[in-house]
Structures are given as structure tokens and as C-alpha cells.
Amino acid sequence: MLSKNTVKFIKSLHQKKYRTESGMFFVEGEKSVLEVLDSDFLIEMLLITEAFEQKHGTPLQFFTGKIERITQNQLEQLGQYQSNDSALAVVKMKENRAFSPAAGEWTLALDEVRDPGNLGTIIRIADWYGIKRLVFSPQTAEFYNPKVIQATMGSFTRVEFFYENLGEVFARWRQPVYGAFLDGKNIHTLQNALPGVILMGNESKGISQESGHWVTEKVTIPGFGRAESLNVAIATAILCDNFIRISLQ
Amino acid sequence: MLSKNTVKFIKSLHQKKYRTESGMFFVEGEKSVLEVLDSDFLIEMLLITEAFEQKHGTPLQFFTGKIERITQNQLEQLGQYQSNDSALAVVKMKENRAFSPAAGEWTLALDEVRDPGNLGTIIRIADWYGIKRLVFSPQTAEFYNPKVIQATMGSFTRVEFFYENLGEVFARWRQPVYGAFLDGKNIHTLQNALPGVILMGNESKGISQESGHWVTEKVTIPGFGRAESLNVAIATAILCDNFIRISLQ
Known part of the structure; x- marks a missing residue:
């Protein structure tokens, strides 16, 4: 079950101040969450509906982090999407590194x-x-x-x-x-x-x-x-x- | 002074139903209102701030339709812009005509x-x-x-x-x-x-x-x-x- 603190924390991530403070941001929607699962970003927590879990068992089985099962209604309360029947991920920001030019590359x-x-x-x-x-x-x-x-x-x-x-x-x-x-x-x-x-x-x-x-x-x-x-x-x-x-x- | 009915009418133009019914739509902001003044669209009513009037006397002097002077605050109540210190125009829709292809043209x-x-x-x-x-x-x-x-x-x-x-x-x-x-x-x-x-x-x-x-x-x-x-x-x-x-x- 989703704790009040988790709800409060995810909602705080709508604001830059709290993203910076926690070093976290969120990603929502089926396609984007699948992309982040397939990336080198660290996922702190995954909130998924039953439908998402049934549809995407394969990418999920390689995810060893924290998973919370929630309803579409709960998801829509947390994110910015009016409609989200799939998933939301709380993800760790990457550190800002110094840029070094690479020759022959746009x-x-x-x-x-x-x-x-x-x-x-x-x-x-x-x-x-x-x-x-x-x-x-x-x-x-x-x-x-x-x-x-x-x-x-x-x-x-x-x-x-x-x-x-x-x-x-x-x-x-x-x-x-x-x-x-x-x-x-x-x-x-x-x-x-x-x-x-x-x-x-x-x-x-x-x-x-x-x-x-x-x-x-x-x-x-x-x-x-x-x-x-x-x-x-x-x-x-x-x-x-x-x-x-x-x-x- | 802006009548209650005018306010109500302009606010109704946010909805397609009332745009279709009246055959009118609105245009807001300095640049867009100047463009519509310079076009072949028929302007039903022009709502302008003092600042807009002082800055754009020349295009305005050729406009013979109805003009209402209003404040920035009033303007922002009427349109969709969070900030609008210039103007809003109520404009007549053009009739939909049948398309005929023209050769040599994109x-x-x-x-x-x-x-x-x-x-x-x-x-x-x-x-x-x-x-x-x-x-x-x-x-x-x-x-x-x-x-x-x-x-x-x-x-x-x-x-x-x-x-x-x-x-x-x-x-x-x-x-x-x-x-x-x-x-x-x-x-x-x-x-x-x-x-x-x-x-x-x-x-x-x-x-x-x-x-x-x-x-x-x-x-x-x-x-x-x-x-x-x-x-x-x-x-x-x-x-x-x-x-x-x-x-x-």
C-alpha cells in the first residue's frame, strides 16, 4: 500500500526545489517508463498498475528495486497526466559532469x-x-x-x-x-x-x-x-x- | 465601460460551441492583434489598453469599428493569456469555401x-x-x-x-x-x-x-x-x- 509519505514525496517532485533537494525526478506513462527501465538511469521506485504488470512482465523481471502496485486513479493523482493507466517511476538524477568536445561528432x-x-x-x-x-x-x-x-x-x-x-x-x-x-x-x-x-x-x-x-x-x-x-x-x-x-x- | 454582456460573450468564445453559434473568435496579444488589424479579417470589437493605444495610433486610426478601452487586469480576465497588457480583438470567422487545386503551387x-x-x-x-x-x-x-x-x-x-x-x-x-x-x-x-x-x-x-x-x-x-x-x-x-x-x- 502506498504510504502518505510516499504520496507526499512524489507530489513534491513536481517542484524544482524538491527535485534538487532529493536528487530525484519522476517519469510517467507506459512508453517513458519502459524506456527508463531499459536505460542506465537508477530507478528508486516503480509504481505500476496491474495492467502494466501483466503486459510487461519481461522488462519487469529484471528490475530488482522497489515496486508498488497502485490503481490508475492513484497514479493520476501523483503525476501530471490526466490519464495514466500504466506506470510512474521515481528516478535518480545523473550528476552533472564537465563537457569535453569530441572531434567529428555533432x-x-x-x-x-x-x-x-x-x-x-x-x-x-x-x-x-x-x-x-x-x-x-x-x-x-x-x-x-x-x-x-x-x-x-x-x-x-x-x-x-x-x-x-x-x-x-x-x-x-x-x-x-x-x-x-x-x-x-x-x-x-x-x-x-x-x-x-x-x-x-x-x-x-x-x-x-x-x-x-x-x-x-x-x-x-x-x-x-x-x-x-x-x-x-x-x-x-x-x-x-x-x-x-x-x-x- | 465594458458591459457584463460583453464580458460574458467574450468568455463564451473560449468554447467551440459558442464560437460556432456566433461565428466569432478572439485574438489576443500585441503582435497578433496588429496582424489581424493588417489583414482582411473583419474585427467586430477591439479591446485595448491605454498603452496599446499610445503605441499603435497609426494602425488604429484606420480602424472604424467598435473600440473599448480596458485595463490590463480586465484583459487578462477575458483571454487565455496570463499576461496581456495590450489588446484583444473579437473577429468574424471566414466562411468555409470549397478547395480547388492550383497547379504549380505547394x-x-x-x-x-x-x-x-x-x-x-x-x-x-x-x-x-x-x-x-x-x-x-x-x-x-x-x-x-x-x-x-x-x-x-x-x-x-x-x-x-x-x-x-x-x-x-x-x-x-x-x-x-x-x-x-x-x-x-x-x-x-x-x-x-x-x-x-x-x-x-x-x-x-x-x-x-x-x-x-x-x-x-x-x-x-x-x-x-x-x-x-x-x-x-x-x-x-x-x-x-x-x-x-x-x-x-
């Missing part, structure tokens, strides 16, 4: 992307394109925010991320830094591109002056209509698609 | 895209790429939903849209129908593409069998990582970017 850097939905979507895009490492400025949204985790659709288990001052990262960087600017070079006309970092800026302010200083090539997505801009997750997707295509040509 | 078709945020983001993407016409299956989210209007960032004023049975549209169509499928042809390897319709499917079910029947070329976005799929708005952006690039080569 990296994504975010300069203060503030919206959790955007951050989650960008993580999913990085995973799609096989970009394994992401560097976030300290003001970027929190990786473990439940809205970020939800928007990644499980991709949060497959990327490495680093919160660091971008200026310091770029100062020791020896690869191209491609920055997304409205007045950059048309990405469609780029003939070749050595793997490097794709730098995306804040939703309204764009790339900061400090980070912009390190950009070796400004790029832009050509527009053909009258929209003034694109959402940062959309722009990230289009730039990743173009860079990967060009670098494989 | 069109976007959505087969039951249900999420209002996705629909709004897709409209903004279409506007960015100069795609002026969108065809929606009847089960697609409602164009005039406030969340759709918000996500378009003003682009809703610059596209034409048609709610129609897609099978009937495609039956009289004489241009390519490019459908987004997970098992289609890699869009990066496409050498040329005649303008036609880009067909995107539902968030979870993809393109329906009925619409899929009319697809002349299945395309896919190549993945290099382990994410199983991309969000439909992200996929739309990447496909539009590729098709426009290829057709201009």
Missing part, C-alpha cells in the same frame, strides 16, 4: 531555451538525428522538469547533457560553431559542413552576445512567406536535418 | 491533426515557407481555437484554409500527393519534386487508409538515432524545408 548547444516543451522536443530531435551530446547554458530549462521529460517521449534516456557556461565551453572548442541567426548564410546553399556544434538561442532574444562571439558560421533558414520567425524547436529540427544531410553528402 | 493537407498547438505551429511553418493554402480533414483541430490562433503567431491571417473530406479533394487532384510515412523514400535522396500536396497524418495513427490511397509518393525523414518518431509539427517543418529546397534546385 553537438547541440542551447543558449537559454526557457520553455520546457521546447527543450523536451529538442532532445527528441537530437535523438532522432543521432546527436548524443547537448550543452545547455545554466539559464536553459531544467532537464528533469516533468514537462521536459514528457516532451522527449523517452529520448531523455539516450542523450548526454551538460549544464555549462557556453562561453567557457566554446573557448576550449576546436570545431566549427554554427549559430542560428536571422541574418546568417542560407542553410540550403551550404555545400559542406564539418561536424561541430549547432547553437540555438533563446525564444525571444536569440543567441546572446557572449555566445555569439564564438560563432564561426552564422546560418539561417530561408523563408518564402511573411512569418517573421520560427519556433526554436522547429528551427532546431530544420537545421539538424540540413547539417546531417550536408555532412553526409 | 499545398499542405492535414489528416486529423488533433492537437491545437500542433495545428497552430504548422500554420506558422506554412506561412514561413510561403505555402498559402491548407486543406484539413473535418476531424482536424478547429482553426479558430484560441490555442491554435496563439501558436500561429499571427500567421493565421495569411493562409487560406479549407475543411474538406481529403478523399474527395484528392479524387479531383492532378498533382503529386507526397505522404509522410515511416517507410517512405528518404527525403534526402529525392532529386526533384514537382509542387503538389504534402500530406501529414494524425499524431498517433498517421495517415488514414482512405487518404493514403491517393498518395503518389511516400516519403520519410531519415533518422540516425533511436527516437521512434518525430512530433507532427516538427516532421511537417522538415518536409516543407526539403520539398521547397528540392523544387528550387
